[in-house]
Amino acid sequence: MEQVTLNTADLxxxxxxxxxxxxxxxxxxxxxxxxxxxxxxxxxxxxxxxYIHRSIEKxxxxxxxxxxxxLTDRMDYLSAHINNEAVALAxxxxxEIEVPERVKVIRTIMGELTRxxxxxxxxxxxxxxVGALTTFMYAFRDREMINDIMEETCGARLTMSYSTPGGVxxxxxxNFVKRIKEFIPxxxxxxxxxxxxxxxxxxxxxxxKGVGYMSYEDAISHGAxxxxxxxxxxxxxxxxxGPYSAFASQDIDFKEIIxxxxxxxxxxxxxxxxxxxxxxxIEQLIDNIPDDGIQxxxxxxxxxxxxxxxxxxxxxxGDLGVYIVSDGKKNPYRVKFRSPGxxxxxxxxxxxxGHLIADLVAIMSTLDFVVPDxxx
Amino acid sequence: xxxxxxxxGGVKTLLTGMKVTGNYFFPSxxxxxxxxxxxxxxxxxxxxxxxxxxxxxxxxxxxxHRCTGCQACEIACPNGxxxxxxxxxxxxETGKKVKVIDQHIYHLGMCTMCNLCIQACxxxxxxxxxxxxxxxxxxSQLTKVLNKPGSKLMAGxxx
Numbered sequence: 417m418e419q420v421t422l423n424t425a426d427l428x429x430x431x432x433x434x435x436x437x438x439x440x441x442x443x444x445x446x447x448x449x450x451x452x453x454x455x456x457x458x459x460x461x462x463x464x465x466x467y468i469h470r471s472i473e474k475x476x477x478x479x480x481x482x483x484x485x486x487l488t489d490r491m492d493y494l495s496a497h498i499n500n501e502a503v504a505l506a507x508x509x510x511x512e513i514e515v516p517e518r519v520k521v522i523r524t525i526m527g528e529l530t531r532x533x534x535x536x537x538x539x540x541x542x543x544x545x546v547g548a549l550t551t552f553m554y555a556f557r558d559r560e561m562i563n564d565i566m567e568e569t570c571g572a573r574l575t576m577s578y579s580t581p582g583g584v585x586x587x588x589x590x591n592f593v594k595r596i597k598e599f600i601p602x603x604x605x606x607x608x609x610x611x612x613x614x615x616x617x618x619x620x621x622x623x624x625k626g627v628g629y630m631s632y633e634d635a636i637s638h639g640a641x642x643x644x645x646x647x648x649x650x651x652x653x654x655x656x657x658g659p660y661s662a663f664a665s666q667d668i669d670f671k672e673i674i675x676x677x678x679x680x681x682x683x684x685x686x687x688x689x690x691x692x693x694x695x696x697x698i699e700q701l702i703d704n705i706p707d708d709g710i711q712x713x714x715x716x717x718x719x720x721x722x723x724x725x726x727x728x729x730x731x732x733x734g735d736l737g738v739y740i741v742s743d744g745k746k747n748p749y750r751v752k753f754r755s756p757g758x759x760x761x762x763x764x765x766x767x768x769x770g771h772l773i774a775d776l777v778a779i780m781s782t783l784d785f786v787v788p789d790x791x792x
Numbered sequence: 793x794x795x796x797x798x799x800x801g802g803v804k805t806l807l808t809g810m811k812v813t814g815n816y817f818f819p820s821x822x823x824x825x826x827x828x829x830x831x832x833x834x835x836x837x838x839x840x841x842x843x844x845x846x847x848x849x850x851x852x853x854x855x856x857h858r859c860t861g862c863q864a865c866e867i868a869c870p871n872g873x874x875x876x877x878x879x880x881x882x883x884x885e886t887g888k889k890v891k892v893i894d895q896h897i898y899h900l901g902m903c904t905m906c907n908l909c910i911q912a913c914x915x916x917x918x919x920x921x922x923x924x925x926x927x928x929x930x931x932s933q934l935t936k937v938l939n940k941p942g943s944k945l946m947a948g949x950x951x
Binding site: 479482483485487489560580585609617618 | 809812828841907908
């Protein structure tokens, strides 16, 4: 019998396609990635959007300016308040009205609470993506405290619709300050536990360190923003670069967290440190909330002057731009939202190449996608 | 680091994590006294006063409401959840035709709880209810008529 010898040089590998999503638990929504694979190594990524397109931008053209705000809740639902604030600020900028100082402070506190809630949810889900189920329970327990604060003051847990052009919907609930003062030390005490539970874990470290490297140049050329860009050393915090609300009017001392490693762990660390910075911001504002009304005078039917208006804010995911073109009628002529997730998804195409599928899942969770934000 | 050193290091980080979770697994040992979850159907859910559950119309004991039929809520609503069917009825005392609502129809299934209708209402006729048991077997049950049958406008409420 003839002996068959296997010459590995003769073996050819074949590239094949794999659909990751749209119904995949690790894509956090209906995001479809068309992967070109060689074995288990990702050669190319092609994101396919449109599964959750609700044409929010088009709907805005048929709604009045007050009514746009409730639609923006449904874009990036994890930083709903910051989206509301962005639209409200854009309209206020166009109308050239000065909102009361109390409104600015309330909006900033709510915005930072939203950011913490978003990062907490991200932390829980990120642990789950790399195989640590416990983190989810811990993060949701602590996020519940923020949800309670939101429910008590805004009347809703997630889609608050709290900012209106010229002010906020309701005044703060009498329990608000008390609850925040309970929450701040609680979160300060649990974040070291989070580090014990997940950050220091050897398996987690190996999944994160050195995986998913994005260079400084890549981050800029793909338009990445928020913690994703700051993990690659790009300084891009809108709260520092183009201050709005209380960041402009009050003297708030906080640091912009920048890591230069550019890998998964850097992006992870940025968000963990950002939560503490957000607590610092809230702590500086909570003790002296000014008392000068919650609504500037606006007309019942808001009409913007002719022109183009842009407002950029820093959501939990990065740089959100609201661009309104007005032709002087009661509806906007065109509204464009520059969502941070969309640009960060572009970065994924570059980062993910050459990694294994399991690493791709980890990379995706550090990029922190909210699919309704990417695909409006 | 050696192979065994790696294993020892791994076990050490694993135990650090287990210390945190063990705190909750053995509450009697570590003295944790509170529970975080609630057994919902048995224990009542905690709902805040301001919770935006659904829009309701307030009626007093004489089955009178405060809605004048001005349609401010209908105009303010971004997605057409509110429809008001109204008519002008001759008021015999003053001899003037007055707007009277026949039905204040509220589509709960379309409502996004944005609070604009309640903000717009000049007479405080509608308000939020904290009821959250809104699921039904049929979509048509989500269309509600807010004014009770036979109700009429409260005296003294004007547009």
